[in-house]
Amino acid sequence: MQPEGDPEGETTHTRERAMLADRKALATVPVKSLDKARPFYERTLGLEPLESPEHGVQNYRAGDSTIVVYESQFAGTNQATAVTWPLGEDLEPVVRELKAKGVTFEHYDMPGITRQGDVHVAGRTRVAWFKDPDGNIINIGNY
Numbered sequence: 318m319q320p321e322g323d324p325e326g327e328t329t330h331t332r333e334r335a336m337l338a339d340r341k342a343l344a345t346v347p348v349k350s351l352d353k354a355r356p357f358y359e360r361t362l363g364l365e366p367l368e369s370p371e372h373g374v375q376n377y378r379a380g381d382s383t384i385v386v387y388e389s390q391f392a393g394t395n396q397a398t399a400v401t402w403p404l405g406e407d408l409e410p411v412v413r414e415l416k417a418k419g420v421t422f423e424h425y426d427m428p429g430i431t432r433q434g435d436v437h438v439a440g441r442t443r444v445a446w447f448k449d450p451d452g453n454i455i456n457i458g459n460y
Contacts (some may be wrong), residue, residue: 340398343381344400347389348451351375354386357450361418393452400453403460412445414435420447423454 343360348354358364364377364384373388374394384400403412412435422435423446430439437444444458 318341341382341397343385345385345387346399346449346453347392347395348386348449348453349388349390349392351386351388353450358386359382361415361420366402388393395453398446398454398456401460404457405459408436408445408459415447422447443456 355366355375357379358375359366365380367376367378367383374418375386377384377386379402386388412422416435423444424432424435425437427437430437433443434437435445437446442459444456446452446454446456
């Protein structure tokens with residue numbers, strides 16, 4: 318028996334998964350001013366700027382992903398992680414390089430998590446957090 322209204326035998330769940338499951342997603346980060354955000358994203362983080370079709374929007378290449386940085390009055394209001402980079406074994410060298418470029422790392426007290434310098438440790442998981450100039454939280458880890 319086929320689900321109602323579905324002559325092909327696909328369920329609504331299957332169609333919804335097919336719509337987005339195989340498509341690329343973008344991280345989207347609001348900033349107050351692109352002019353002030355560009356040095357951080359381009360020089361500090363080393364992201365490659367891409368051609369952006371809209372005023373007030375700057376796209377960046379990050380590996381196989383794109384990060385969209387755009388001007389918004391709500392910049393910095395998210396109190397949770399906005400972007401995560403899974404770095405594998407490269408975490409500590411990246412932490413050292415960012416710190417040398419003036420990045421200040423966030424330190425959080427969480428149950429079951431210890432800290433080794435700027436890196437939070439939970440079992441085999443090692444992560445660090447820092448903020449962009451607008452207060453957006455960025456995470457790097459050995460995922």
